[in-house]
Amino acid sequence: MKKMIIEGGHRLSGEVTIGGAKNSTVALIPAAILADTPIKFDMVPDILDVHNLMVILKSMNVHSEFEDGVLSIEPTEIVEAPLPSKAIKSLRASYYFMGALLGRFKRATVSFPGGDNIGPRPIDQHIKAFRAMGAEVTEIDGTVKIETGSEGLHGARIFLDLVSVGATINTILAAVKAEGRTVIENAAKEPEIIDIATFLNNMGANIRGAGTDVIRIEGVPTLKAKATHTIIPDRIEAGTYLSMAAAVGDGITINNVIPEHLEAFTAKLVEMGVDITINEDSIYVGKSVELNPIQVKTMPFPGFATDLQQPITPLLLRAKGSSMIVDTIYPKRVKHISQLQKMGANIRSEQNMIVVEHTDTLSGAVVDAGEIRAGASLMITAMMAEGITEIEDAENILRGYDSIIRKLTALHAVAKLENSQPVES
Ligand SMILES: CC(=O)N[C@H]1[C@@H](OP(=O)(O)OP(=O)(O)OC[C@H]2O[C@@H](n3ccc(=O)[nH]c3=O)[C@H](O)[C@@H]2O)O[C@H](CO)[C@@H](O)[C@@H]1O
Numbered sequence: 221m222k223k224m225i226i227e228g229g230h231r232l233s234g235e236v237t238i239g240g241a242k243n244s245t246v247a248l249i250p251a252a253i254l255a256d257t258p259i260k261f262d263m264v265p266d267i268l269d270v271h272n273l274m275v276i277l278k279s280m281n282v283h284s285e286f287e288d289g290v291l292s293i294e295p296t297e298i299v300e301a302p303l304p305s306k307a308i309k310s311l312r313a314s315y316y317f318m319g320a321l322l323g324r325f326k327r328a329t330v331s332f333p334g335g336d337n338i339g340p341r342p343i344d345q346h347i348k349a350f351r352a353m354g355a356e357v358t359e360i361d362g363t364v365k366i367e368t369g370s371e372g373l374h375g376a377r378i379f380l381d382l383v384s385v386g387a388t389i390n391t392i393l394a395a396v397k398a399e400g401r402t403v404i405e406n407a408a409k410e411p412e413i414i415d416i417a418t419f420l421n422n423m424g425a426n427i428r429g430a431g432t433d434v435i436r437i438e439g440v441p442t443l444k445a446k447a448t449h450t451i452i453p454d455r456i457e458a459g460t461y462l463s464m465a466a467a468v469g470d471g472i473t474i475n476n477v478i479p480e481h482l483e484a485f486t487a488k489l490v491e492m493g494v495d496i497t498i499n500e501d502s503i504y505v506g507k508s509v510e511l512n513p514i515q516v517k518t519m520p521f522p523g524f525a526t527d528l529q530q531p532i533t534p535l536l537l538r539a540k541g542s543s544m545i546v547d548t549i550y551p552k553r554v555k556h557i558s559q560l561q562k563m564g565a566n567i568r569s570e571q572n573m574i575v576v577e578h579t580d581t582l583s584g585a586v587v588d589a590g591e592i593r594a595g596a597s598l599m600i601t602a603m604m605a606e607g608i609t610e611i612e613d614a615e616n617i618l619r620g621y622d623s624i625i626r627k628l629t630a631l632h633a634v635a636k637l638e639n640s641q642p643v644e645s
């Protein structure tokens with residue numbers, strides 16, 4: 221178990237460079253097993269999810285190496301094998317091995333995924349898509365078994381009942397080598413979906429419409445990589461540093477961002493009165509003086525991301541008045557509230573709404589990072605607070621924040637990890 225210890229009261233300044241997107245990376249790594257050639261990814265974030273995915277690859281005789289942000293994967297000697305359940309349960313995106321293994325072996329057996337505890341996270345839409353493509357799916361004791369006949373999957377028209385990032389990507393992974401044409405309607409439009417489609421198309425796949433709500437996929441027999449794929453910047457990591465910069469910064473530049481991916485978020489910062497300058501691939505945040513309260517409603521992309529509702533919360537504590545957050549994607553994503561209250565934050569949950577009031581004094585406390593973005597909100601609040609904050613279960617933060625201590629220290633924050641052990645590999 222690791223804890224992150226933060227000494228509050230220090231003003232931050234300088235520059236930070238955003239890493240590759242976690243939610244792209246965790247789909248790209250399973251997608252790599254569809255290839256008939258070695259694969260290289262660049263701008264890979266150094267996060268626990270990547271290391272756990274490497275453990276899963278190893279169990280299938282897929283060798284991988286991660287150095288200086290470059291992840292090399294050799295999938296050509298892959299074998300079918302039981303997947304290590306501890307690693308599978310450590311992250312959400314292990315469900316992508318369902319689509320990827322189906323594409324590779326025409327069958328898959330994968331335990332139910334883990335990931336952040338943010339309320340119910342069913343995968344019925346993933347299963348509906350696999351069934352529409354001709355698979356037989358059974359679920360026994362937390363394990364999903366997906367089988368097809370010798371002819372494998374066939375293309376199908378799939379209308380997703382709700383907009384799901386995971387179901388959209390999993391269907392793409394299953395369809396990319398299936399026989400014939402698959403059409404996904406009501407598809408998710410997140411930038412990470414475009415990133416996965418770009419990677420697959422550059423290997424010879426035929427995916428059209430990624431980034432819109434209708435995606436068409438013509439199955440192809442083989443996929444071969446010709447170049448290194450550079451992962452898009454992590455818009456959630458960027459949003460977290462934007463919030464931190466506005467809350468405790470004296471002038472911070474956030475490099476390697478695609479501002480169009482963050483429009484819903486930066487629009488809210490502007491509404492609050494944060495001093496931000498948006499450049500082509502960086503955003504500068506000046507020292508904030510008076511901040512206005514706002515109302516936030518999380519929505520699928522291009523709306524305000526659910527993964528940023530907790531990271532913006534500390535900033536709302538500084539606003540002069542009451543702010544409100546409604547998380548329509550995960551209404552039970554409230555694990556941070558009781559922990560922020562321990563630090564003196566005036567925040568409460570009321571009828572599926574989070575109400576955040578102006579708070580003058582925050583004090584360090586022992587708190588728990590119940591999930592990744594709850595952890596992010598605690599980190600920022602700890603920097604605003606007087607004294608020391610100990611964030612337990614810091615592994616949840618390390619699941620998704622690249623080189624976090626190095627980046628915070630470079631911005632002059634005082635933060636360290638304790639009881640840390642070498643990352644499992
Ligand atoms: C690894 C990854 O990329 N994780 C992201 C992904 O999670 P994930 O892919 O799990 O989230 P989805 O987009 O699938 O979920 C959206 C909503 O649909 C519901 N749903 C989803 C699938 C399904 O079969 N049935 C169903 O009811 C979910 O409970 C949720 O309420 O998108 C979420 C929403 O942007 C983000 O918070 C996560 O960071």
Ligand SMILES: C=C(OP(=O)(O)O)C(=O)O
Nearest residue numbers: 312313335336527592593
């Ligand atoms: C919910 C998240 O991640 P995951 O889906 O991987 O649990 C997140 O990144 O905020």
